[in-house]
Amino acid sequence: MMIVRSVAELRAMVAAWRRAEEIVGVVPTMGALHAGHLSLVEAAKGACDRVIVTIFVNPKQFNNPEDLAKYPRTEERDAELLGPHGVDVVFAPPASEVYPEGFATKVSVAGLGDPLCGAHRPGHFDGVATVVTKLFGMTNADRAFFGEKDWQQLQIVRRLVKDLNLPVEITGCPTLRDPDGVAMSSRNGRLSPEDRAKACVLPRAMQDAAAAIASGGTAAEALASARTAILEAGFAEVEYLELRAAEDLAPLERPDRPARIFAAAWLGGVRLIDNIAVPEMSPA
Structure with a gap:
């Protein structure tokens, strides 16, 4: 399993896989991985020849700076967890690679992003939609895997893929819960x-x-x-x-x-x- 930081290096690898006619899957995450994330990885492994896991704490989806600062960053542990699962690449870019100087574009999904979390976290889903669109373009994946725990997010991703004619198939995976019923997070x-x-x-x-x-x-x-x-x-x-x-x-x-x-x-x-x-x- 390789850890890649740059888009150019990742694209070169994906281009080689595509020349071999391999199906490429991506599991977008913000790290701090748990069994729920690993279930997405297993779903991707079952459906794809190659699997990329992205780890990027996306600043644009946090409307509270304190929440962003507190979000756990555990890349070394995350890599250890992913090791036994046959992941091909961990894509963990710095913020400057995702949002270079002068970055000025925003992806916004009207309607679906307005209620529920959208009503209480202004701008959150614009940040999600923007980074997910970027990750699809960076990875050039055929299939992407998201958990159903963030159902609103899943519906937003499905809509933006449909509206923007992005060539990626979205798969929603069941929420994993601890024995007491609490959704893993x-x-x-x-x-x-x-x-x-x-x-x-x-x-x-x-x-x-x-x-x-x-x-x-x-x-x-x-x-x-x-x-x-x-x-x-x-x-x-x-x-x-x-x-x-x-x-x-x-x-x-x-x-x-x-x-x-x-x-x-x-x-x-x-x-x-x-x-x-x-x-x-x-x-x-």
Whole structure:
């Protein structure tokens, strides 16, 4: 496994793979890898001849400088984790390689980036869309793999690929969870042991709400009960807790099409996000 810093070196390698008619996959990450990331790598290995993992803490998707400063940077450990998984290249460019002097372009996906995290993190998804578009151009990959935990991000990436006619196939991979149901995230490592023990209430409350809605209960009542349970468990704030359409993220009152519950909540100074599918409503 090689660690590459420059676009020119990466492109030369990818060009050789393409001459050999090999399928190239990419797993974009910001590092601080965990088993969820490794599941994306395994999905890529199963579908591609060559796999690139990118590690780049993208400053343009952080609207809070403190959050950017606190984001864990563990490249050496990340490389050790990736070693046994047959990754061909880790692309870990410096910021100057991604955003050289004079960089002036922004990719923005209207609509999908506005609600949920977009409403609470202004500019976040513009930063995501811009860096993902750049990474696709840098890696020239055939397929890209993203986790479903960041469902809104996944839908935005799918839309920009479609709208911009980018020649890359997007694969969403299931959210990996710890045994207590908490979605795996690099941010979980910032929770104290006491707060980590409370974190399981978020997915449990979401599951209870999903079951209630699927059984015919109103979304408003089910989500209100879930919000109360989350706050009573010790969360400082529920930023949002909503039922929305899975594809276009339109707000819903009932799951009359594929739907998901989306949540963001603060616990111990850490912002946790999650989403779960809502089962089809039971027949009346």
